[in-house]
Amino acid sequence: MARSNYLFTSESVSEGHPDKVSDQISDAVVDLFLSKDPEARVACEALTTTQRVVLAGEIRCKGVYDNKSGWAPGALEEIEKAVRATVKRIGYEQKGFHWESFAFENYLHGQSAHIAQGVDESGNKDEGAGDQGIMFGFACDETPGLMPATLYYSHRILERMAADRHGRHVDFLEPDAKSQVTLAYENGMPVRATALVVSTQHAVGADQRKLRDYVKGVFADVLPDGWLPADEATFVNPTGLFEIGGPDGDAGLTGRKIIVDTYGGAAPHGGGAFSGKDPTKVDRSAAYISRYMAKNIVAAGLAKKCTIQLSYAIGIAEPLSLYVDTHGTGTVDEARLEAVLPKLLRLTPKGIRTHLGLNKPIYQPTASYGHFGREANGDFFSWERTDLVDALKQSI
Structure with a gap:
């Protein structure tokens, strides 16, 4: 249970x-x-x-x-x-x-x-997957964007700090930062924060009290009213100074923050990174279409929480498997959803790219603050649209 x-x-x-x-x-x-x-x-x-x-x-x-x-x-x-x-x-x-x-x-x-x-597509051969692998998509009703609340607020805290830095509203922030949000759940829904952490690179000689007060103000602005934890459960640069940061403080590698990119640990991950890959790579495109399907299922009211898995073999167009789990929150049998979804959209690499419009230079904005739960502006983040809702409802 x-x-x-x-x-x-x-x-x-x-x-x-x-x-x-x-x-x-x-x-x-x-x-x-x-x-x-x-x-x-x-x-x-x-x-x-x-x-x-x-x-x-x-x-x-x-x-x-x-x-x-x-x-x-x-x-x-x-x-x-x-x-x-x-x-x-x-x-x-x-x-x-x-x-x-x-x-x-x-x-x-x-x-x-x-x-x-x-x-590559050739003759009667459809375009095959660029590699074998498993990909997951997830959605839940914890936030308006149907994302886990812990990750949603972790992203929003850092986005706000970056906006203040770029807008020169503060003069002591440097680019490198991390956040962490712990929430208490009651009856399966988030109700308050019990711990908040931010470690942020700062200018040499920055006033630490001023920095802490600023970050605590961001917490208050970003989190819902009444959610702030006790002061002793709020940690800002708990190790002290953080002047040396970014690639000078620690080497960086593509694809090493895949949990940050996806669902903050609230859902499974297939293991493949997204960034640096064109959309023929199913590590990326199949993860996007899995999120799209899961989000539309929740948006349609067919479940409060949904996980979807796809699997592929290199060179083979059709997925080897499609798995749907609504975690006991669904109003429709999962097997029914597994039968309906492939009839509503093609889950081949080419079918995914065509449906979501992925063969465009749209990817750099995805590479910070999460690939999911973001605004679906035009061609960007097309996998966040909920335009499959009506078709799902009519097919069930």
Whole structure:
């Protein structure tokens, strides 16, 4: 039997966290390539450390790179420009990591022909999945965006701090930060915070009392009225000074914050990262369509909580399995949902990309503050739309 009264915790990290810097750089490369060629293939990893950014991975992109002729004139310079622009936008102009002066190394190379032959469409062969794997989607009715409340508020705290930093409303914040929110649940719903944590990089010599008062003010603004915990359960930079941060304080890697990217630990994760991958990679696109299906099920009132799993084999178009779990909150049998969903949308890699409009340069905004539970603005975050609700209701 599911527990109804408990404590649960999720964390988030800011756009300036070294792993998130790497994610944003990788997705800047994805967006650059997709802007040149909607059918580009990209698997771009980034390493960030003290005054250095390194790219590695496999690519294919018309007008930019192919295995026969290599790099197009000016392509390498354009990639470096996109990487530096990403770091500049985040706000790194520090001695240990500066957008204008860090050493840059690019080890991207051509995609394996053996992978390409399994993925590419040809003759009567449909486009296959770019790899094997399992992907999960999740939704619940804890917040208006149908996301777990612990992660939702963890993200919102850091987004607010980043907005204040970029808007120069405060002068002591630096880009690197982490948050953590613990909520008490009663009858399965969040009712108050029992602990709040923020560790944020700050300017040299910053007034620590002023910093703590500011962060506590953000807590008060972001959380619902009456949710703040006791003062002794509120922790702001609990280790003391945090002047050295970002890639200078800790190396960053693409794909190392997958729980922050998804559901804050409230749902399973298949293990595959999103950032740096074009949408033929089902690690990304199938996770997006799984979230889309789960969110529409909850939005349609068919469940209060829903987990969906898809699985794929490399080179094979159709998923090997579809699993729906409404955690005892559903109004419809899960097997019925499993039968209906594939009739409403194609769950092949190409079908997913077409339904959600994924072959566009839309990915860098996903690489900080979560891939889910965000505003569905135009082409961005199309997997957050609830336009499947009516079809679901009519099919059940």
